[in-house]
Amino acid sequence: MRHLLWIGLIAPVFSSPAFGWGCEGHQIVALIARAHLTQATSAAVDELFRSTPIDPALNRFCKDRPNDPLADAATWADDTKSAEKTSVWHYVDIPRSATAVTSIDPWCPPIGPSVDGKNRPGCIVNAIEYELGILRDTSRTPGDSATALRYIVHFLGDIHMPLHDSDNNDQGGNCTSIQFFAEERPANLHAIWDYKLIQRELEKDKLSQPAYAASLNTRFADRFAAATSGPADAPLAWAWETHAISESITYGKLEPAIPVETPNPQSVCATERDKVQALHITIGEKYFAEAMPVIDERLATAGFRLAALLNATLR
């Protein structure tokens, strides 16, 4: 399935199926991580990207990219996911009703090759482990390592976005219809979390991505130790942690509430959207005030964990 992205501030707002945190979200995560890399790791990251640059012919969705190779790399996986058949690696559709005591296996098939031009099987949890395996393998070419690093930078962002770890037969909130402030047309919950809320926040404070990353770094500095206290690579735990936030905040603060559905692989997007539309949910200042601190915390946590992971892997 399909997730929309945190679209760039100056990028046109569009509604085609796409990515995870949009441009700003991914860039901010990378910039927060950069501030916590050791000197050696920071140099290793830059050297890898310098050795195998992103194909200049690749059409980059994010036009406003900070002048930092890690932030530039952070959105590459969205630009290439249809060509690379890796779309399903960006999320895991854990049903809303599931709790962390159950196995993730039903929603996360083993990583495999593309067959008949279809997407490669897998999910964000095992995709992170898979790419980490490549990055750790010193017998790999610099090109393989650079690609693995680009995936990891991106997936560490996506896995901390609540709707990349949760599903209500609605493709991670994509098949919903919600009034967002006074906008002319309704939006979907995934797009609202991808970019609409953060876009509103950045515009309100007139902040660039580097300035916002710096402010989050300061605000959440005392949370670094706790966020990185577990194993450096713990994508399963991160997915469950973020799934719980989806339930308590992303879906949980909607008024009126969207009922928790019984998982149905045959659900139809348009039907699900109609059901939500009939609830006449509006997101305004109250939800914004509840969601934004959580988005900020997720971005900071993702950046901290990315730094810890790279410091442990590229020394």
Ligand SMILES: [Zn+2]
């Ligand atoms: Zn993504």
